[in-house]
Amino acid sequence: MARSLFRFLDPTDPLLALRLASAASLTVGMLALYSVNPNGWYLVGLALCLAGCWFSHREKGKSSRWVKVGLAVGMVYLLWRFLQELVLNLQDTRLPLAELLLWLQVLNAYDLPRRHNLRIAQMVGAILLVATATLSRDMGFGGFLLAYAVVGLWWGQQDMASELGVSAPIASKAARRHWRGALGAVVLLGMVLFLVVPRSEGGFIKQLPVSAMLSLPSHLDPRVRNPAYPVGKGSGDGKKVNPQAYYGFAEELDLNYRGRLSDSIALKVRSPRRQYWRGMAYDRYDGKTWRMFEPNYVSTMSIGSLPFELGGDRYGHDSGSTGIVTFFVEKDQTNLVLMPERARYLYFPSSILFRDLNGALRSPLPLESELYYTAVVDLAGYKTEWLKNARLLSLREEQVLKPYLEVPESLTPRTKELVRQVAGDAPDPYTALKRLEGYLRTNYRYNLDIPPFPEGVDTVDYFLFEQPGGEAYCEHFATSLTLMGRVLGIPTRLVTGYLPGNYNPFTGLYEVKTSDAHAWVEAFFPGVGWAAFDPTPGNSDPMALSQQETQLPWRELLGWLKGGLGVAIALGAVATLLGGLVWLLRRPKRQLELAPTQAYRRFVAIAVREGITVREGDTPGEVLSRLRQAPFWEAIASEAEAFVRAYEAARFGDGDGSTLEGQVEAIATRLRDHHKRSSTSIRV
Known part of the structure; x- marks a missing residue:
């Protein structure tokens, strides 16, 4: 099924992975809002939004006058609808504002030509999640929060890879062995902090939560009304x-x-x-x-x-x-x-x-x-x-x-x-x-x-x-x-x-x-x-x-911890803290392990910036062979070859990688000097 879906995608789009991550972010945000206000139109909006993301992907930056006219008309209509909803919800405007943002993003999904447009889309997903947080009253929101944390990490990875001009797998090799444990530690530690940090009462908010005004009938009955217990039936024997x-x-x-x-x-x-x-x-x-x-x-x-x-x-x-x-x-x-x-x-x-x-x-x-x-x-x-x-x-x-x-x-x-x-x-x-x-x-x-x-x-x-x-x-x-x-x-x-x-x-x-x-x-x-x-x-x-x-929530928290779920989470929190202590003790070694890959990532970014094609799965030697064909090779030859040898020794052998950052800096300096000399000779 996944292959059949990917048949509709163009693999030549350099922003394809980032588009998918942005669409996932919007999906989580819109579904989260639907969970607190089950409005079927939200699902229609999600479908239209995903269709718009696909349309923008197929167009790949092409500008259509008719699309922009349609977006302008749609925005005017949304403003009119928003003002109508605002009149009915003057005491609590959170939901009308969230709905306006959702439908604006549906329109915006049909015009996502560049990276910064995709960043805005990802931010909209985050804002919808925040709006959901203010409206949610149960534990179900935690599932959406966790899903968004995973999607957010993926989106950040793709955005960084896209900005550096490299494929996502190259950008993520260094963190692949560590991100799962780090994510788990962050989630559990965040849970502990969430439990013990005092809640704000919201007294600084001038607009207090209240539902939309009730539509009252012409005849008002002031009596206490409890349909489950009609008045007038004697007690009898009970x-x-x-x-x-x-x-x-x-x-x-x-x-x-x-x-x-x-x-x-x-x-x-x-x-x-x-x-x-x-x-x-x-x-x-x-x-x-x-x-x-x-x-x-x-x-x-x-x-x-x-x-x-x-x-x-x-x-x-x-x-x-x-x-x-x-x-x-x-x-x-x-x-x-x-x-x-x-x-x-x-x-x-x-x-x-x-x-x-x-x-x-x-x-x-x-x-x-x-x-x-x-x-x-x-x-x-x-x-x-x-x-x-x-x-x-x-x-x-x-x-x-x-x-x-x-x-x-x-x-x-x-x-x-x-x-x-x-x-x-x-x-x-x-x-x-x-x-x-x-x-x-x-x-x-x-x-x-x-x-x-x-x-x-x-x-x-x-x-x-x-x-x-x-x-x-x-x-x-x-x-x-x-x-x-x-x-x-x-x-x-x-x-x-x-x-x-x-x-x-x-x-x-x-x-x-x-x-x-x-x-x-x-x-x-x-x-x-x-x-x-x-x-x-x-x-x-x-x-x-x-x-x-x-x-403060301490007394309430202690009472809640007496339950089975509370005990389990408390034990998990203790395990997380102990794991964090072990991680801190091992941190220098872990940073040293990551240093070679960080240096290599910068080396690849320099090559891409100079016009060298780096494909998914390329080895350091293959990148070096393409650099040898570049007109500036003589300027960096010795430094580049020394860097690749040192990187391979540190990454796959017994090398410590302590010189790699300095070698990358030397390559960057050589290139800057080379370009300065080239520009001077052209002027002469």
């Missing part, structure tokens, strides 16, 4: 979980749901630190079900241009230090806008959002796969001393926060007594809540394989005193702490969202699975605000996470 969606994203949360959620990726988040991703909150509890006090009472946030201003910290605790958190939706979600805590601004692809009484944001439309948005957050969390020193609730605050203080009649006296025993003589509400949180974490177990609780019992009482083994879901732990806080007169609410997820050191993203859906507690502290607590065993402390302004 409800079965839909593994593809979380039952905690609805207007009601029944605590008798049982089952496991899938491990499919729901979100990917780029964040400067680990934190919980908040969805919504509940304030009213009847003994087995959580509801919202006013589920449809929302405020409408309407803007003419992004961002949405979320108000920051209403109590004046803004630190001035901000971070950027970008959410990438990998799987269709509800219309809840997942958010980090303490968000100041939101870049979301809609002109309208709804905010309920519990601070949850709702989109007019569900969040579909491939949508992404960005929040600017205040990085400084609440300090522990602020919470400990929080003042008492005022009468007005008690009235406003009344829904968060209500305790159902089903809550048993023994539950209230347990709360008072555990909290003891806590000096402040914060300390009391931390004691209760620690008690639940220590004395009970998280387990998803439990049966539904019996009918007619209070969920909190049954969990705390009757449940075998003290095993329960996160919703049961969060419900218990919420009610315990209310018994002590602390305003609390149950919150649902996602855990931080697993950090991927290659992409720099937190990969949040559907099974990372979680419930925790928020408590109100006068003069400070709402603070998060998580009583479920085995999870992070959200308060501790919020107090880390920034987080």
